Amino acid sequence: MTWDWQFAIEIFPDIASAIWLVIGVTFGAYLVSLTFGLILTFLRRSSFKPLAFLTYWFIEFVRSTPPLVQLFFVYFALPAIGITLNKYLAGILTLGIHYATYVSEVYRSGIDAVPKGQWEASRAMNFTKIHTWFRVILPQAIPPVIPMLGNYLLVLFKETPILMAIGVGEFLQEAQLIGAANFRYLEPITIVGLLFLLLSYPSAILINKLEKRSKLGYSANKKQKGMSVVGTDGEAVKQSAGG
Amino acid sequence: MDTYKEIIPLILPGLTITLKVLVASVALAISVAFVAGLARLSRFALVRKITAVYVELFRGTSLLVQLFWIFFALPAFGIQFSPFLASVVALGLNYGAYGSEVVRSAILAIPNGQTEASIALNMTRWQRMRLVILPQALRIMLPGFGNNAIELLKGTSLVSLITLTDLTYKGLIIQNNNLSYTFPVFVVLLLFYFIIALPLIFGVRKLEKNASRGVAKA
Amino acid sequence: MSLGLMEKQLNNQQVADQEQALVKYENVKKQFGDNEVLKGLNLAIQPGEKVALIGPSGSGKTTIIRMLMTLEKPTSGVITIGGEPLWHKKVGEKLVPADEKHLRRLRTDIGMVFQHFNLFPHMTILRNVTEAPIHVLGLSKEEATERAVDMLNKVGLGDKLDAYPEQLSGGQKQRVAIARAVVMRPKVMLFDEVTSALDPELVGEVLQVIKDLAEETDMAMILVTHEMDFARDVADRVVFLHNGQIEEQGKPSEILENPKSERLQSFLSRFLA
Numbered sequence: 001m002t003w004d005w006q007f008a009i010e011i012f013p014d015i016a017s018a019i020w021l022v023i024g025v026t027f028g029a030y031l032v033s034l035t036f037g038l039i040l041t042f043l044r045r046s047s048f049k050p051l052a053f054l055t056y057w058f059i060e061f062v063r064s065t066p067p068l069v070q071l072f073f074v075y076f077a078l079p080a081i082g083i084t085l086n087k088y089l090a091g092i093l094t095l096g097i098h099y100a101t102y103v104s105e106v107y108r109s110g111i112d113a114v115p116k117g118q119w120e121a122s123r124a125m126n127f128t129k130i131h132t133w134f135r136v137i138l139p140q141a142i143p144p145v146i147p148m149l150g151n152y153l154l155v156l157f158k159e160t161p162i163l164m165a166i167g168v169g170e171f172l173q174e175a176q177l178i179g180a181a182n183f184r185y186l187e188p189i190t191i192v193g194l195l196f197l198l199l200s201y202p203s204a205i206l207i208n209k210l211e212k213r214s215k216l217g218y219s220a221n222k223k224q225k226g227m228s229v230v231g232t233d234g235e236a237v238k239q240s241a242g243g
Numbered sequence: 244m245d246t247y248k249e250i251i252p253l254i255l256p257g258l259t260i261t262l263k264v265l266v267a268s269v270a271l272a273i274s275v276a277f278v279a280g281l282a283r284l285s286r287f288a289l290v291r292k293i294t295a296v297y298v299e300l301f302r303g304t305s306l307l308v309q310l311f312w313i314f315f316a317l318p319a320f321g322i323q324f325s326p327f328l329a330s331v332v333a334l335g336l337n338y339g340a341y342g343s344e345v346v347r348s349a350i351l352a353i354p355n356g357q358t359e360a361s362i363a364l365n366m367t368r369w370q371r372m373r374l375v376i377l378p379q380a381l382r383i384m385l386p387g388f389g390n391n392a393i394e395l396l397k398g399t400s401l402v403s404l405i406t407l408t409d410l411t412y413k414g415l416i417i418q419n420n421n422l423s424y425t426f427p428v429f430v431v432l433l434l435f436y437f438i439i440a441l442p443l444i445f446g447v448r449k450l451e452k453n454a455s456r457g458v459a460k461a
Numbered sequence: 462m463s464l465g466l467m468e469k470q471l472n473n474q475q476v477a478d479q480e481q482a483l484v485k486y487e488n489v490k491k492q493f494g495d496n497e498v499l500k501g502l503n504l505a506i507q508p509g510e511k512v513a514l515i516g517p518s519g520s521g522k523t524t525i526i527r528m529l530m531t532l533e534k535p536t537s538g539v540i541t542i543g544g545e546p547l548w549h550k551k552v553g554e555k556l557v558p559a560d561e562k563h564l565r566r567l568r569t570d571i572g573m574v575f576q577h578f579n580l581f582p583h584m585t586i587l588r589n590v591t592e593a594p595i596h597v598l599g600l601s602k603e604e605a606t607e608r609a610v611d612m613l614n615k616v617g618l619g620d621k622l623d624a625y626p627e628q629l630s631g632g633q634k635q636r637v638a639i640a641r642a643v644v645m646r647p648k649v650m651l652f653d654e655v656t657s658a659l660d661p662e663l664v665g666e667v668l669q670v671i672k673d674l675a676e677e678t679d680m681a682m683i684l685v686t687h688e689m690d691f692a693r694d695v696a697d698r699v700v701f702l703h704n705g706q707i708e709e710q711g712k713p714s715e716i717l718e719n720p721k722s723e724r725l726q727s728f729l730s731r732f733l734a
């Protein structure tokens with residue numbers, strides 16, 4: 001038994017049709033990990049020591065236990081204590097929280113890389129804590145780690161097949177159903193592999209480009225956008241900080 | 244508490260399988276990582292290219308898809324692995340690909356002066372690698388390997404989806420047989436995985452501290 | 462130096478302990494681990510007075526101003542500004558550790574220029590200078606911009622408003638940092654070895670800006686410096702520190718030309734050589 005082109009072409013649309021579901025779940029989980037990751041970062045730096053300690057071990061625990069088992073826990077076990085989620089939400093939250101622990105490490109590395117002098121200057125300028133965080137520290141801490149953050153979008157994307165274990169109809173689940181119905185697994189599973197390559201390879205190249213760009217300075221950003229900054233132009237400044 | 248006492252002995256046989264899969268795949272992954280990592284730095288463009296394709300193939304797709312492909316699709320070519328062997332091959336090749344990047348970047352992190360000095364001492368290529376570069380690069384690699392081992396441990400839970408009776412599979416069976424166990428079963432499972440991971444976590448932390456010792460600075 | 466300041470200078474020792482001092486250190490000690498950097502400092506600075514702190518590295522001079530900027534907490538002793546304790550709050554008759562609110566209120570009177578500039582790299586020059594006036598002083602954007610442009614013109618960087626810090630030379634960066642601190646109109650400005658990180662040919666432009674500033678404003682200044690000629694030109698008083706204590710202080714002419722203590726003599730001889 002070898003590769004059957006006819007069969008492959010026939011089933012391709014069925015498998016590929018899961019693409020919007022996969023993209024939706026990936027971005028949903030990514031959003032959760034970006035925001036929850038930032039919250040974890042703050043909690044870990046809390047001056048209230050028990051909270052910082054608890055957060056540290058929460059991160060270690062979630063990071064070193066399998067997302068598949070966490071998924072079962074969220075989907076099957078949480079209803080026992082009154083938290084019932086549908087399979088999509090369970091999938092998004094599980095993956096999102098799992099990778100939030102990685103993302104929080106990324107934020108931390110970015111924050112640690114901001115020179116101490118920036119904190120001191122903010123103090124000398126008499127900024128509030130919130131102003132210091134959101135206008136001075138984070139705008140410097142996050143741009144250099146954007147490629148690393150982008151990388152986790154890809155990692156998340158590649159992790160979505162585990163959701164088949166709770167019956168989410170992503171690529172692999174579709175392929176598995178087709179395979180079982182036809183007793184032919186080679187074509188459907190190969191197609192899933194190709195879809196992953198097709199979607200993740202260009203994104204990886206994009207992230208690589210981002211990485212090279214993020215090594216350039218702030219003024220390079222401004223030039224690339226061809227902005228002319230006049231006065232304390234809030235908009236223009238926001239753009240350059242976000243770029 | 245009694246429920247937990249009942250569950251643990253039921254789950255223990257799964258632990259043996261999980262540990263067996265873990266040890267065998269880590270061994271395979273490390274071997275693959277070194278071979279592929281060195282091959283990516285080979286003098287021969289063809290060797291570099293072929294290795295790069297392997298690495299990108301395995302890093303660009305999902306571990307679960309690879310596992311399914313090896314278990315369900317390979318038989319189409321007359322290669323039928325047992326669930327255990329399929330698991331070890333998939334985990335070993337997947338994390339071998341990630342590990343090869345650890346090997347490669349660690350070797351590249353050794354300052355050029357070290358190579359130049361060994362050339363000045365008239366060492367052969369292999370001597371340079373074996374006596375000067377690798378011993379230093381190894382320290383840099385170790386934390387990376389440790390982190391990959393934790394990732395691999397997490398990956399072993401996927402083998403339950405191809406019917407290998409590991410921890411996760413055992414847990415699912417117990418849960419299926421007695422739905423009132425649902426909550427404690429998954430708590431026990433998570434704790435088991437965490438306990439296996441703990442020595443790795445502490446090991447990595449220690450290795451990270453030692454990583455920079457005895458390595459030439461640029 | 463104006464005549465008024467001369468008089469003030471002469472009276473300095475007598476008035477030092479009186480309430481009119483702008484900044485006062487009372488028996489201030491600072492320890493880093495086992496290392497006692499300041500051993501019971503007593504120092505008073507009058508409104509408008511320019512004081513240069515000199516001394517070998519490790520003598521504690523930078524720590525003195527970092528404590529005033531609230532970057533470093535004294536181990537013991539009291540620092541007051543405008544008669545109010547900086548690191549402590551009066552609750553009834555008792556002094557309790559200050560909270561952030563208290564620190565923020567008192568910091569309004571203090572500005573600082575750092576050795577390594579510490580400009581915000583993600584903001585344009587103009588925004589570096591307007592950020593605090595807008596968000597801390599609550600000025601309108603127009604007001605803040607006007608104030609900033611005015612000041613940037615004064616330090617000779619009126620044409621660099623839209624540039625980013627990385628596009629400037631060290632000397633230019635430091636001039637921006639000075640403008641950034643001055644627009645806040647503090648009562649006392651702290652300068653922490655502001656030329657130490659600069660290439661020698663860029664030192665002059667920065668010192669000139671500070672000299673002009675010293676002549677034009679009635680802000681008090683505390684300058685930690687290794688530039689003796691500069692100290693002579695700008696300061697009303699020079700304080701020589703050694704091993705965490707004031708070894709000698711007085712008018713620049715006395716201190717720099719007729720040093721009494723042996724330590725000061727040997728310290729100065731290194732600069733004359």
